[in-house]
Amino acid sequence: MIFRIAYRNVKKNWRKSYAAILAIAVGFVAQSLFVGYLDNVEKLFEAMYANKQMYGDLIIEDARRMQSVGKYDPLKYAISADSASQISEWVNQRPDTVHSYVQFLQFSGMITDGKTQLVVVGSGNDHKYSQKMRQAFAWDAKYGTPLEAEPKPLTALLGVQLGSWMGCLPNPTVELNLELTGYPPVIRPFKCSNQLLQVTALTESGQINALNFSIKGLADGGIREIDSRLLLTDLKSIQTLLNTNKITYATLKWNSGVNQHESKKELNKLLKSIDENLHFVSWKEHEDGILFAQSMEILNVFRYFVVIIVLLIAGMSVFNTSIKSVIERVKEIGTLLSLGFKQIHVLQIFLAESLITCLIGNVFGCLIATSITTLLNSLNIGYRAGIYTEATLIQINFIPLAFFNAAIVTFVVSGLTTYFAVKYFINKRIIQNLNG
């Protein structure tokens, strides 16, 4: 009966509390949109680091590589061929736990098209799992074709800017945005004025070596300074160029559902048995991934600040509405009390009422949130976040959990505010209620 009274009351004077409903809806929308946006940014970063740049879950490297000594002489603190093969063997024995494992050899040298000679910085990676680890970014060639499409040694992708300096120009240029779905796997044409570009580098022991690479495509380097120097090729080619069989680092991704804690302990034991300098670290803690932590930090500060403000305001208007509806129905409260209803019953009625209002508010919120989300996602508003070469799209992910949390929070807020509003009136003696 209590619910029936509450339901009928809301139905009767919904017009009066539509603003409260809208306030709740706005509170709901604010939360879910922001959480959806944050989730997208986080997923975008993860996709860019874990998939596109193939950092996977863990980076396996010599701990000294990122220290100043390592930066000065990278090859000296690379992983030896023997250690690398032991790790690869360990990986091959665990097809069910390891999703993908890619080895990298970084290098820097000079590249020339016969006329211009420029610094080139890049890496060769083994192609066995690389496309699998890249997942949505398997097709990493913004123009031309990915290397894995037709694995041949001495084929390479150049950064778009470096490509243009080396006479490899897209025709026509295409504007692609940073998206979770990666590039559409279609060949966007490009043309190099000369088929082979010579890359010169010092071998591990300091000898000059040079290889001619045929350019299969252009890839996006992410930030400007990298894109104007980037060359990606297969591991063997770079090992030949540097006349070494070392690798700079390797990355590993666990299969989903794997007990990562257990596998990590096992891997750690393996690494320490091979060489106590070897360690693994997630890209989020790695110097390369520092940008991610910084961005998420500032985004979360924004998020909590806004959500608190919006909920305070929504709480205010719910409070106002419930006070008003209580004032309006003081006589009714008096009657109920006079009929022997206890205070708790009256409170329940109003709480039920605020519950219903909140429910409607949340439903409204859902509708508004999903419509804004689809609208925003379809508008493809792009903005250049920080120093990235490609614009990122404003995308909001649909997160049921966020909707659920938002609903819970609005229920709590409106429940509390109604409680306080009604409490004030119930304590008044019945007679005051009756006379209104």
Add this chain to the structure above:
Amino acid sequence: MAASTLLELNDVEKTYLLGEVKVPALSKINLKINTGEFTTIIGPSGSGKTTLMNLIGSLDTPDAGQILFEGLDISNLTNNRRSEYLNKKIGFVFQSFNLIPVLSVFENVELPLLVIEKMSAQERHDRVAWCLDNVGLFDFKNYRPDQLSGGQRQRVAIARALSNHPKLILADEPTANLDSKTAHQIINLLLDLNEKYNLTFLFCSHDEKLIKRVRRVIHLSDGSILND
């Protein structure tokens, strides 16, 4: 206290604070009401009629004195005890009916029964039917209050007051909002109920027609009883 005394007021006093001014609404009221009596309190407005009614109905608490109902002092009960007293012992009929607009007639009458835990839906249904029969509105049970006339609404209020077999029905100006013909019918209904079920009625009014047909009249003026 005589066996059949239902209600006894001893030296009951009540003063109100209007701004800074203390207004004595009731002073030294002594009164006995026996079961089955049909009594009216009359007096000019501001004579304390409504205050007295409220005190008896424990809607308000007296400043001094005792109010004994069936020997039990009800002047300041705890919330829960008071709800029980209201629910089981007292039935109210208000001047402005005070029906729940969003509930149907049936549901309004059923309201007081809902507080009683051990009453099954079927028992409630029979009880409400019985009440509505008594006020002759059974056919209107699914109507909403705002679809009824003033008289009919007051009958529903009376039916509601009957529904929990109260010992005493308090009615505050029950006929004030009604035209004379309907008022007359309501008074007949009250008298019938009083005779049929020996229900004790106590109401205040300044409706001459009602006063003429009542056996016991209590005159109130300026907070004290003139004659009884």
Add this chain to the structure above:
Amino acid sequence: MTNTFFRLAYRGLLRNKKRTALTALAFIIGYVGLLILAGYTYRVNNVLLNQAIYLNMNGHIRIQKIGAENYWAAPLKYLISQDHILAIIKELQIFDDNIEFVGEKLKVASQIVYDDKTYPVFIDGYSLNAEKRARTHPKLQQSLSGFFSYVPTPLIQTKVNSVGASITPELSHIMGIVTRDPIAPPAFDAQLVGLDFESNLNAIDIIVNRRHLTSSAFMRNYSVEMDIESARRLTNVDGASEINIFLKSEVNLNQFLNNTNDLLEKKFPQQFKAELFSTDEVSPEYTGNMSFLMVMMVFFLIIIGGSVILSILNVLTMSIMERKSEIGTLLSLGYSKFQVRKIFIYESFILGTFGIFIGYIISLFFASVINNLEFTFTPPGALGVAFIRIDINILLGFYIAIIMLLPLLILSYFATCKQTQKKLVHLLNDNEGGT
């Protein structure tokens, strides 16, 4: 006449003090929230702006040869020769009252040699007087102080006779010299070896006695700053990669840009182009971060502003419902519909201005609290650890006030429309339930 409306509106608000207070509180919370956010964005913009102009020595306007984005591919081809520099500076004299000072920048790729270590570096050679004026510019010092723990010092070190070079702490670690305190770093002698622009091998001595920070994560391992003369000695040229014009504060940037481009086109056809510092090409960090913050601000504006206005409307509809009979009486006394509506608009107006006034004061208080608490965080692509600073001024307060007040008044107008359309009889003896 209007003050009666004001009185009516004012009393209308006082009628239900509790509710008015609550609504005002909602407005204040919204206003404070938005003003704090605006204050933060304003401060970050201020920092990034000055960082791009003064710290990175781009100046407000950068002049380069046309096609200079390919500078690294053919430096000699895109170098501005010394006589071109002098000619351009002479031509620019016609804008002298706008120009504070002009600097030159020479970019060189070379290698740093220190005991047996050789490491590739990218050198920025700055004209010394421009660099000194820029790095000690009050605008830069004031915007960085309290925001970053790092305060730049000019290359000219009074205590060291010859002019020093500056590298980043990361680069000095790579070269084997640990820098704990960037303000007073250990100085060391090193040499720069490089190909001059005619591919002759060349080398110069440098004293590295300063450390600087770069906002670009990549450049942290490679950046060297020094005076342009040394860079010219290394490359055996007397030109510069770009000319940077630092303008006085009240100059209209876009207009100055157009004038400069027209001048360059007239005097040196098809040779030079001038660009604003706030473009992707010149300072990507600035444009990137600011566009991100702007997207955030618009988002918050809509959400917070929206919920505040909704809550006030909620109250407004209530108070209108309650005062049906009052509206009825006023109409019956011959007030026009519009006049009656004005009362309610004034009500919102009073509520709003009251909220803004109190809100502004509270925001100032909050801002100082947050500023003193010195929350620190490391924004992406920044000069290391930064403090959260809120910078609130009247202008900001005014803009936010307008943004919140205008829609409120407009919506208040519409909210009252529905009621005042009703037939008088309805309003007077309202029988719609309620009081």
Add this chain to the structure above:
Amino acid sequence: MKYYIIFSYFIFANVSLAQVSPEVLLKESDKSRGGIEDGLSWVSELKTRENGQTTVRKFLVKSKGTDAIVEATEPLRTKGEIYVFNDRNMWLVKPDLKKPVSISPKAKLTGLASNGDIASTWYSRDYTAALEKKENIKNESHYVLLLKAKTNTTTYDQIRYWINEKTQLATKADFLSLQGDVLKTAIFRYENKIKLGGKSIPFVSEMYIEDKSREDYKSILKYIDLKTSKYKTGEFNINNIRN
């Protein structure tokens, strides 16, 4: 950027036509290209053509064994610059430099001094030789040797070396990458004569270098007025050199 040529001096020795062994052939040919134990000096003129621009530089070269001092004389701007070679290590000494600056292997990568190794003297010391085939160039028969670096610290890992059967002088050299691709080609001409141990032997007069990866890029190095002389060994050690 284009290559800058620094070169070193050669050692000159008698050619004996014993049974042809690649090692001996290589050793003999080295003598006509430098590494004179006692010392040799000459004026070197370097003409470089790159992307249509030609620049000329002149140097005064003093060499002894695997060490050399190369003093820039033209263009005037470079006067006073001295390049010092101690075996494979290289320094640049300039009047305005407090101390000589060492040029690291990395510098070779950017083409700063890669040509210095082309002219380095003792291939026979650094490389093992194997006879690949015999070939006729301008109807003179030549032995074609394939030199392989003994240690992996030489600038170039492999060199294909043409030695004229009759004159036993090296006429052409292809510098190969580890995979055998030709990176640079050098062609030698011997019109100079120097007196050594009482005999006059032919000595390189011109070296023509071409970079396979650069279309429009050629360097011609001329050796003018050679003089043998006696230098003290310490004279070439970097530590003793003060500008």
